[in-house]
Every structure is written in C-alpha cells, then in structure tokens.
Amino acid sequence: MSQTVSNAILPLELLGSGESAIVEVVHGDPSWVGRMAELGVRHGCRLQMLQPGSPCLLQVGGCRLCLRGEESMRIFVRPLV
Numbered sequence: 001m002s003q004t005v006s007n008a009i010l011p012l013e014l015l016g017s018g019e020s021a022i023v024e025v026v027h028g029d030p031s032w033v034g035r036m037a038e039l040g041v042r043h044g045c046r047l048q049m050l051q052p053g054s055p056c057l058l059q060v061g062g063c064r065l066c067l068r069g070e071e072s073m074r075i076f077v078r079p080l081v
Contacts, residue, residue, distance in 0.1 A: 012067075012075040013056065015049040021077035022046055028074045039065055041075060 009024050023045045026033050036042065040060040051057035054069035067075075 007078075009076050009078050011073050012047075012049075012058075012077050013052070013054075013069065013072040015052060015077065015079065017049060017052055020046060020048045020080040022080065023075060024078050025076045026074060027076070032071075032074075036075070039063070041065070046080075047077070 012021070015021055023041060023043055025043060026036050026041060028036075040063065041047065041058075045060065048059040049056065050059055050064065054072075055066045056072050058065045058067065
C-alpha cells in the first residue's frame with residue numbers, strides 16, 4: 001500500500017502518535033537549523049511521530065529524537081496519508 005502526501009503543511013507538534021510526514025521547512029536560528037539537519041531533520045526527510053506532546057519523540061531514519069515544545073513548532077511538515 002503506497003502512502004500519498006497531503007496538501008496541508010502544518011507544525012510538527014500537530015502530528016498524532018504513529019503519524020508520518022515529510023519535512024517541508026525548518027525555521028529558526030541558522031545554527032539550530034544546521035543542527036537539525038545534522039540529526040536528519042531537513043527538507044524532504046520522512047519522520048514519524050512516536051509520542052506527541054512536550055517533549056515529543058520522533059523516529060527519523062534509524063534514530064529517535066526528542067524535541068521540546070517550542071522546537072517542534074519551528075518544523076513544518078506535510079503529513080503522509
């Protein structure tokens with residue numbers, strides 16, 4: 001079963017548990033955006049929300065990443081449906 005991408009772009013914090021999305025944009029200080037890119041969170045990457053909330057837990061590639069509330073508001077994604 002193939003997954004299609006939704007037209008809606010929304011903040012990462014609005015993804016529910018188990019939902020997957022494609023990263024569209026990461027906003028913020030260039031050093032923070034660069035750090036997110038080093039961790040795999042960059043335009044075009046696929047991620048999955050494992051645990052929503054603050055902090056949230058993400059699956060990015062083969063790694064798990066924990067972000068606090070404000071950080072997840074700076075990442076905008078396009079949900080996979």
